[in-house]
Amino acid sequence: MSPALLLPAGLAALLALAIPVVIHIARRTESRTVDFAALRWLDPQPKPRRSLTIDERLLLAARLLLLALIAAWLATPVLWNVADDRPIVAVAPGADAATVAAATAKGDRVVWLAPGFPEHGAITPAAPYDVVSLIRQLDAELPPGAPVKLVVPATLDGVDAERPKLSRRIAWTVGAEAPARRVASPAPPVLTVRYAPEAEGAVVYFRAAATAWTTADATPAFDAGPIDRAVPGNARHLIWLSSGPVPANVETWVRNGGVILTSLEARIPVEGETVPVWRGTAGEPLAVAGRLGRGRVIRLTRALEPAAIPQLVEPGFPDALLTMLDPRPAPAHVAAVDHAPLTGAAPYEQPPLDLRPWLALLIALIFAGERWLATRRTRGVAP
Incomplete structure (x- = not known):
């Protein structure tokens, strides 16, 4: 120190x-005066004597x-230089207990690889965390000389595309492979279409997409009708095929969290900038999206016909439409043995x-x- x-x-x-x-x-x-006899015999003006006293x-x-x-x-x-430089064992949620016990030695400080790095004896963190970001944070907060062991499950979720680079060498211990879990596929969205008479022919492309989302033994979740039919209260995805301004009640529905895809001729306000969400084979934007309140607005940039958008009749259109309306997070799973951190980063100065x-x-x-x-x-x- x-x-x-x-x-x-x-x-x-x-x-x-x-x-x-x-x-x-x-x-x-403070001093006090004490009267006593024979004061008249005293000199009325004595020479004061002072001494420096406290x-x-x-x-x-x-x-x-x-x-x-x-x-x-x-x-x-x-x-x-007062940081704790004891060896530390950081355990990622999901690592099996046997691997943790084998990697821990007497005198090691065992913590969870979770926000705040709580002691391992505390309650097991329940929420999934960004393991790689927590590893970088742990490397930055520890003194340069502190040994680090990381115990992780066999499969890591939510990782970066690049292996993390740390300022020290660490002991990377991978736990046993967990039993495979079956993850149910999310249900396809209910597709609501409202169209003007002149755009009725374009409804077939969206009906075909809804059918492609559905298994063979089920009925497509598809609701099509003219523009004067009310949008159901439980609707979340709306295709609006009509020119001119979108009605005020539909705009309010979007502001409250709805997602609308409009034809090129429709008019609806968008807050902020728009970004392309669907591109053609040459990279040209076929649809752009922006925010409106708590909802999203997706607007086609071309007429809704195969001559302008050939992708409407291609097999990939249902997937492209689903990605626009209900984008799903990309999977980010990796085998832990292939994602061990690298070394070579500059050491962090400890506060x-x-x-x-x-x-x-x-x-x-x-x-x-x-x-x-x-x-x-x-x-x-x-x-």
């Missing part, structure tokens, strides 16, 4: 130490100490330990003692 002052200029406050000394010398403790030295010492501590607090005292909170507590205690000495009833009185 190395003590230091981040603001040495704060020690200039030590000049205030002269104040209580001067006060105690110039204004001695009364209540304990009170003066308390005040001097209080001022010195305040000056030290202003100078921002810190201690460098010092700030001593001011402890000084503040000591200052409060000394101040309470000084007040007690200054106001006590048995305070000394000079003769």
Whole structure:
């Protein structure tokens, strides 16, 4: 540990130490006059004799100490190199207990690889976390010389495309392969279509997409009707095939969280910039999307016909439409043995330990003692 002052200029406050000394010398403790006989025989104007004395030295010492501590607090005292450099074992949620026990030695500090790095004996974190980001954070918060072991499950979720690069070598321990879990595929969205008479022919493309989303033994979740038919209250995805402004009630529905895909001729406001969400074979944008309240607006950039958008009659259109209306997060699973961190990153400078909170507590205690000495009833009185 190395003590230091981040603001040495704060020690200039030590000049205030002269104040209580001067006060105690110039204004001695209260005196009282005692009458006694034969005062007439005394010289009415004696020559005064003065000696430099200081009364209540304990009170003066308390005040001097209080001022010195305040000056030290202003100078921002810190201690460098006080971080815990014990070996640490970080366990990612999902790692099996047998692997954790085998990787842990006596004296190791075992923590969860979770926000705040709680002790491993605490409750198991339930929520999935970004393991790679937590590994980088752990590397940054530990002193350079602290050994680190990481115990992870056989499969990591939510990882980056690149292996993490750390400032130290770590022991990378991979647990046993967990039993395969069957994840149910999300249900396809219910597709609601509202069309003008001149656009009725385009409904067939969306009916075909809804049919492709559905298994052979089920009925497609598809609702098509003219533009004067109300949008169901439970609808979440709307195809609007009509020119001119979108009705106010439909715009309100979008602002409350709905997703609308409009033809090129439809008009609906969009907040902020739009981004392409569907591109052609040459990279040209076929549809752009933007925000409107809590909802999304997707607008086609070309007429809704195969001559302008050949992808309408291609096998990939149902998937493209599903991605536009209900984008799913890309899977990010990787085998842990293939994602061991690399070394070579620059070491992180560890922050010092700030001593001011402890000084503040000591200052409060000394101040309470000084007040007690200054106001006590048995305070000394000079003769």
